[in-house]
Amino acid sequence: xxxxxxxxxxxxxxxxxxxxxxxxxxxxxxxxxxxxxxxxxxxxxxxxxxxxxxxxxxxxxxxxxxxxxxxxxxxxxxxxxxxxxxxxxxxxxxxxxxxxxxxxxxxxxxxxxxxxxxxxxxxxxxxxxxxxxxxxxxxxxxxxxxxxxxxxxxxxxxxxxxxxxxxxxxxxxxxxxxxxxxxxxxxxxxxxxxxxxxxxxxxxxxxxxxxxxxxxxxxxxxxxxxxxxxxxxxxxxxxxxx
Amino acid sequence: xxxxxxxxxxxxxxxxxxxxxxxxxxxxxxxxxxxxxxxxxxxxxxxxxxxxxxxxxxxxxxxxxxxxxxxxxxxxxxxxxxxxxxxxxxxxxxxxxxxxxxxxxxxxxxxxxxxxxxxxxxxxxxxxxxxxxxxxxxxxxxxxxxxxxxxxxxxxxxxxxxxxxxxxxxxxxxxxxxxxxxxxxxxxxxxxxxxxxxxxxxxxxxxxxxxxxxxxxxxxxxxxxxxxxxxxxxxxxxxxxxxxxxxxxxxxxxxxxxx
Ligand SMILES: Nc1ncnc2c1ncn2[C@@H]1O[C@H](COP(=O)(O)OP(=O)(O)OP(=O)(O)O)[C@@H](O)[C@H]1O
Ligand SMILES: [Mg+2]
Numbered sequence: 280x281x282x283x284x285x286x287x288x289x290x291x292x293x294x295x296x297x298x299x300x301x302x303x304x305x306x307x308x309x310x311x312x313x314x315x316x317x318x319x320x321x322x323x324x325x326x327x328x329x330x331x332x333x334x335x336x337x338x339x340x341x342x343x344x345x346x347x348x349x350x351x352x353x354x355x356x357x358x359x360x361x362x363x364x365x366x367x368x369x370x371x372x373x374x375x376x377x378x379x380x381x382x383x384x385x386x387x388x389x390x391x392x393x394x395x396x397x398x399x400x401x402x403x404x405x406x407x408x409x410x411x412x413x414x415x416x417x418x419x420x421x422x423x424x425x426x427x428x429x430x431x432x433x434x435x436x437x438x439x440x441x442x443x444x445x446x447x448x449x450x451x452x453x454x455x456x457x458x459x460x461x462x463x464x465x466x467x468x469x470x471x472x473x474x475x476x477x478x479x480x481x482x483x484x485x486x487x488x489x490x491x492x493x494x495x496x497x498x499x500x501x502x503x504x505x506x507x508x509x510x511x512x513x514x515x516x517x518x519x520x521x
Numbered sequence: 522x523x524x525x526x527x528x529x530x531x532x533x534x535x536x537x538x539x540x541x542x543x544x545x546x547x548x549x550x551x552x553x554x555x556x557x558x559x560x561x562x563x564x565x566x567x568x569x570x571x572x573x574x575x576x577x578x579x580x581x582x583x584x585x586x587x588x589x590x591x592x593x594x595x596x597x598x599x600x601x602x603x604x605x606x607x608x609x610x611x612x613x614x615x616x617x618x619x620x621x622x623x624x625x626x627x628x629x630x631x632x633x634x635x636x637x638x639x640x641x642x643x644x645x646x647x648x649x650x651x652x653x654x655x656x657x658x659x660x661x662x663x664x665x666x667x668x669x670x671x672x673x674x675x676x677x678x679x680x681x682x683x684x685x686x687x688x689x690x691x692x693x694x695x696x697x698x699x700x701x702x703x704x705x706x707x708x709x710x711x712x713x714x715x716x717x718x719x720x721x722x723x724x725x726x727x728x729x730x731x732x733x734x735x736x737x738x739x740x741x742x743x744x745x746x747x748x749x750x751x752x753x754x755x756x757x758x759x760x761x762x763x764x765x766x767x768x769x770x771x772x773x774x775x776x777x778x779x780x
Contacts, residue, residue, distance in 0.1 A: 330651045359653040370648035374636075387555070387654040437652070 580679030584686030637737025
């Protein structure tokens with residue numbers, strides 16, 4: 280199967296404190312890969328390295344065949360057209376309406392200037408996440424779940440091949456969280472995307488993941504399907520599934 | 522102790538590096554394709570609207586107070602008639618640009634520092650970069666240019682208000698017609714008074730925008746960094762304004778007045 284992301288021996292430290300001490304992982308085309316682990320283990324740091332927000336101290340990250348640590352800023356921008364990133368705190372542009380939030384990447388990244396086209400794609404993206412009624416609201420008027428959906432719409436609007444979800448269901452109630460998980464599955468079907476999903480929420484991992492990796496002390500310590508890991512004899516691994 | 526000094530030195534060098542890097546990236550992104558005209562106009566409007574009231578009031582008070590304060594002294598020398606000339610020259614050459622720029626540093630730099638700082642902390646800037654948009658071009662270039670255009674304009678308005686303030690001040694005790702007052706004011710003003718001080722304000726505008734954007738873009742993680750960014754934007758911008766002013770005074774006295 281084709282590999283879309285390959286990380287080899289990724290290491291990073293902040294102020295002398297090692298956070299990642301050798302991450303290896305591959306993401307295949309069309310796959311949903313979940314990464315679970317305790318808080319502060321460097322899950323967000325891992326995917327921030329993938330999109331060039333952080334520069335690793337050591338190791339290589341290959342995205343769609345390109346080593347992202349060796350790209351200049353224009354090449355990186357071009358590559359980022361193919362990746363979407365859902366931030367843990369949604370990162371909506373507070374000073375803009377939902378409509379302007381959606382138009383932002385269309386105008387500035389895809390360089391679309393046709394107003395009708397922008398409108399059409401914005402509405403489409405909002406409908407895909409079930410938020411069509413909110414188009415003229417400000418982000419501050421949305422609930423936590425709506426913000427997540429909105430952020431998802433803004434990520435999807437450029438049709439990314441790879442989507443990185445940073446805790447898509449954290450802070451949501453069980454029902455909304457299930458809806459978001461279902462949405463992630465819909466998105467894969469509709470957009471044929473490959474995804475890495477970082478989560479604490481085991482029910483989300485169960486619904487969405489083809490494969491789960493567990494990160495601990497800066498390394499991937501185990502990997503497998505939900506079933507395999509759930510029945511692991513290692514008490515630490517099994518503890519995530521209780 | 523020794524280690525502390527080394528550490529401090531390293532920090533200073535690092536921050537010089539950061540400033541240089543940011544400056545380079547602002548310059549290259551200013552001339553890159555996809556200039557944000559609409560955002561620039563919006564920022565100019567915001568910068569102007571945010572500060573116009575306080576700038577006008579300050580300008581008026583400056584002229585008014587300076588007139589009332591200098592009247593008795595000049596009267597003692599029998600030079601009462603020179604009050605308008607003195608007020609015009611001192612405000613337009615020096616006091617106006619500096620005081621108004623410092624006020625703008627307080628008003629505009631804190632606003633920009635807090636706004637961009639909070640965008641940084643809530644990962645909105647990261648979201649822009651990750652989407653492939655250009656956050657420096659959209660956020661920093663527009664704000665810095667807006668400050669470069671608007672601060673001189675605000676200073677001009679304040680200068681005009683200060684002349685008005687001076688006129689009101691003279692007419693509290695004495696009585697001088699408006700025509701005579703403004704004639705006196707303008708007759709004492711040379712191009713060489715006005716022009717260097719105007720040039721100076723473009724630099725002050727740049728400093729306000731640049732420092733504020735820098736502080737915002739370099740805010741740390743955590744909400745308290747928003748306050749820190751706003752605060753240090755004002756402090757650094759004010760510091761640089763005073764420093765540049767000292768330098769500019771030297772330069773103008775060498776090149777313009779040939780002293
Ligand atoms: N830009 C940064 N600068 C300094 N330290 C950082 C930075 N990013 C992350 N860290 C540190 O790295 C560690 C891992 O952070 P990270 O956000 O990846 O955790 P996480 O696994 O995503 O946890 P959570 O589940 O709580 O989101 C933390 O100790 C954090 O303080
Ligand atoms: Mg995280």
